[in-house]
Amino acid sequence: MLAFLGRSTIQKLITLFFVSVISFLIIHLAPGEPSQIDPLNPKFTQEVLERFRKQFHLDEPLYKQYYIFYRDLFAGKSVSWKDNRPVLGKIYERFLNSLPLFILGTLITWTLSFPVGIHAAIRRGSFYDRSTTFLAYLLISIPGFFFAYMLIIFVVTRFHVPVIGMETFGLAPRGLLIPAMDRVWHLLLPSILFAAGGIAVLSRYVRNQMLEVESQDYVRTARAKGLPADKVHYKHALRNALLPFVTMFGLILPGLLGGSVIIESIFSWPGMGRMAYEAILARDYPVILTVNFISAILVLIGTFISDLLYMIVDPRIRL
Amino acid sequence: MIGVNEKSSPTPPEGGVLEAPKKTLFQENWGLFKRNRLALAGLMIFLIFFIIALTGRILTYGRNPYFNPALVRLQEKLRPPLSMPNLETLKPEEVPRFGVYLFGTDDLGRDVFSRMLQGAWVSLTVGFVAVGIAVVIGVFLGGIAGYYGSSRVRTGHLLAFVLLGWGVIDLLTVVVTILRGQGGINIFLGRIAVDIFMVLIGAGIATLLIRMGYSKGRRPIPTGLSVLFLKLFSVDVLITGLIDIMLCFPSFFLILTVVALLERSIFNIMAVIGLTSWMGAARFIRAEFLSLREQDFVTAATALGVPNWRIIFRHMVPNAMAPVLVSATIGIATAILTEAGLSFLGFGVPPPDATWGNILSNGKNFLFDAPWLTFVPGFAVLIVVLAFNLFGEGLRDVLNPKLRER
Numbered sequence: 089m090l091a092f093l094g095r096s097t098i099q100k101l102i103t104l105f106f107v108s109v110i111s112f113l114i115i116h117l118a119p120g121e122p123s124q125i126d127p128l129n130p131k132f133t134q135e136v137l138e139r140f141r142k143q144f145h146l147d148e149p150l151y152k153q154y155y156i157f158y159r160d161l162f163a164g165k166s167v168s169w170k171d172n173r174p175v176l177g178k179i180y181e182r183f184l185n186s187l188p189l190f191i192l193g194t195l196i197t198w199t200l201s202f203p204v205g206i207h208a209a210i211r212r213g214s215f216y217d218r219s220t221t222f223l224a225y226l227l228i229s230i231p232g233f234f235f236a237y238m239l240i241i242f243v244v245t246r247f248h249v250p251v252i253g254m255e256t257f258g259l260a261p262r263g264l265l266i267p268a269m270d271r272v273w274h275l276l277l278p279s280i281l282f283a284a285g286g287i288a289v290l291s292r293y294v295r296n297q298m299l300e301v302e303s304q305d306y307v308r309t310a311r312a313k314g315l316p317a318d319k320v321h322y323k324h325a326l327r328n329a330l331l332p333f334v335t336m337f338g339l340i341l342p343g344l345l346g347g348s349v350i351i352e353s354i355f356s357w358p359g360m361g362r363m364a365y366e367a368i369l370a371r372d373y374p375v376i377l378t379v380n381f382i383s384a385i386l387v388l389i390g391t392f393i394s395d396l397l398y399m400i401v402d403p404r405i406r407l
Numbered sequence: 408m409i410g411v412n413e414k415s416s417p418t419p420p421e422g423g424v425l426e427a428p429k430k431t432l433f434q435e436n437w438g439l440f441k442r443n444r445l446a447l448a449g450l451m452i453f454l455i456f457f458i459i460a461l462t463g464r465i466l467t468y469g470r471n472p473y474f475n476p477a478l479v480r481l482q483e484k485l486r487p488p489l490s491m492p493n494l495e496t497l498k499p500e501e502v503p504r505f506g507v508y509l510f511g512t513d514d515l516g517r518d519v520f521s522r523m524l525q526g527a528w529v530s531l532t533v534g535f536v537a538v539g540i541a542v543v544i545g546v547f548l549g550g551i552a553g554y555y556g557s558s559r560v561r562t563g564h565l566l567a568f569v570l571l572g573w574g575v576i577d578l579l580t581v582v583v584t585i586l587r588g589q590g591g592i593n594i595f596l597g598r599i600a601v602d603i604f605m606v607l608i609g610a611g612i613a614t615l616l617i618r619m620g621y622s623k624g625r626r627p628i629p630t631g632l633s634v635l636f637l638k639l640f641s642v643d644v645l646i647t648g649l650i651d652i653m654l655c656f657p658s659f660f661l662i663l664t665v666v667a668l669l670e671r672s673i674f675n676i677m678a679v680i681g682l683t684s685w686m687g688a689a690r691f692i693r694a695e696f697l698s699l700r701e702q703d704f705v706t707a708a709t710a711l712g713v714p715n716w717r718i719i720f721r722h723m724v725p726n727a728m729a730p731v732l733v734s735a736t737i738g739i740a741t742a743i744l745t746e747a748g749l750s751f752l753g754f755g756v757p758p759p760d761a762t763w764g765n766i767l768s769n770g771k772n773f774l775f776d777a778p779w780l781t782f783v784p785g786f787a788v789l790i791v792v793l794a795f796n797l798f799g800e801g802l803r804d805v806l807n808p809k810l811r812e813r
Binding site for chain 1: 656663667767775786789796800
């Protein structure tokens with residue numbers, strides 16, 4: 089156990105180091121510089137450009153820039169080139185905005201996928217199974233932005249509620265209920281979109297997992313000795329089918345960041361995805377690199393947790 | 408007489424036990440595939456889409472195409488689908504084909520039907536080229552990891568790689584800078600000399616290592632150069648490490664970053680999507696190769712003296728392609744979605760060329776006044792991606808006997 093922990097930690101640190109190097113190289117070797125973002129702006133004289141380059145160490149060799157950047161990052165001193173605010177503070181602020189979206193989306197995904205997948209597996213080949221299968225493919229295949237606009241058209245024309253942004257601007261603070269409902273409406277659509285793809289993938293996975301367990305010998309034995317169907321399905325099969333999903337708790341961590349760029353742009357949701365998008369547009373290297381670095385850490389921690397959980401849950405696995 | 412009889416209709420001995428199967432593998436698979444109606448529908452849509460994209464390319468190509476996707480008719484903007492053009496205000500050459508706007512017009516009065524035709528080709532090529540790149544890289548790296556996984560990387564390999572890579576890339580940058588006229592050749596003379604020196608040393612080390620590799624340790628390592636032959640780690644560790652590193656990047660964000668930094672062009676998008684999505688294929692091929700390497704037919708081929716490259720490409724790759732084929736089909740769907748997403752965010756193909764993503768992106772400003780600008784490309788992307796996904800899943804069921812319905 090300890091050996092596994094140590095080996096895994098070292099491995100992940102090495103991976104993280106290379107990720108930091110590669111992302112740094114990608115950004116700095118790409119043509120163009122942040123100082124050239126607006127070449128037609130008359131305020132950007134040669135002198136200003138030089139000062140800009142000096143200020144942000146762009147005139148140093150690459151390895152020095154790399155050292156300076158990650159030193160500042162770990163010291164918590166790195167600042168955004170766009171507005172000179174500390175990067176970590178900026179990310180934390182946006183993270184708090186993204187968090188409700190992430191939590192609600194994950195809750196919807198996990199509460200819906202399991203019943204749907206289990207029922208589809210139990211009634212294999214039925215109309216229910218085939219229609220949920222098709223629905224799942226539909227949800228995987230629909231472009232997120234198109235789905236978003238369909239939902240916006242539907243909700244706005246049907247219920248006449250505003251959905252763009254985090255809350256309605258200038259809403260009079262009357263009581264508790266109206267602002268709360270307003271927040272819920274604004275939260276609902278992006279969360280559903282956030283969950284849509286996840287539901288499709290996870291419910292299919294649950295179904296396949298359940299089918300695999302249902303074809304095992306001990307399930308046939310349970311059925312043969314005359315147990316009621318419900319007991320066979322939910323007590324014998326389901327418990328074992330759930331095993332791999334424990335590990336998926338670790339893998340949802342990276343979802344905090346990924347895949348939300350388009351949805352947050354459409355809904356003008358000031359979350360992390362949108363911040364990353366704005367940073368890319370402004371060539372705000374510190375923000376881009378930090379977001380990338382944090383998401384790599386999340387991925388690595390996620391896989392680490394899932395490995396660990398697997399070891400705890402399934403005694404057959406010895407890593 | 409007996410001989411003729413035998414030749415014309417070979418009667419199987421012992422009741423047909425030794426008879427070869429009547430169906431070929433393809434026929435058998437096709438029979439299985441046909442039973443899955445959704446997958447069959449997917450294949451049909453895929454073929455139709457292919458034909459539409461091809462004819463669309465031909466009909467919208469050139470200076471004066473049959474369907475003109477770039478023709479601006481400001482007096483005819485935002486006309487709904489199936490509306491007739493106002494013939495009094497249009498010049499004869501501006502009248503749309505068939506005398507009707509099949510899918511309406513956009514905010515500049517361009518015919519959406521023509522633009523959709525043009526966009527179909529973009530979606531198709533992005534999907535196929537990006538996945539093609541991914542599969543080639545995946546098969547190459549996965550194959551090396553699976554076949555040569557246990558051999559060791561030596562210090563010389565790394566050194567040669569770094570020197571060659573650095574030298575060639577730096578030379579190319581210098582050449583590009585000079586060709587663009589951003590500096591004379593005189594400024595770069597020193598840098599060019601250093602680069603050429605590095606390339607030469609790198610090439611020298613590489614040849615040395617290759618020649619030593621051929622002699623299989625029979626020749627002694629030249630004294631003084633033994634530092635080049637230190638064993639570091641296995642090839643497998645190197646490549647799986649690379650895969651792990653690539654999986655750490657948030658893929659859409661990475662693609663977005665690179666595409667935003669590079670020039671806007673369709674080729675960059677294809678290359679970037681391809682370069683960031685090869686990990687699945689590499690993993691599949693590696694796993695398949697690890698098990699295939701132990702099989703008897705590979706041992707037999709090795710014993711016959713078949714060269715390594717021939718074992719890999721002639722014997723092993725065809726046996727390992729099934730899961731890659733499935734993931735490639737689904738990868739095309741993902742690539743089309745990614746391209747549409749990039750176009751939607753404004754990083755796609757530069758205007759005036761149309762893609763389904765940027766038609767949709769323009770259409771969002773007229774969401775309530777001209778919903779067809781959103782719905783037509785949206786449903787087109789949905790149907791094509793759905794077709795690829797269904798086809799891929801059907802293929803998976805056929806190619807993986809374990810998943811077949813019992």
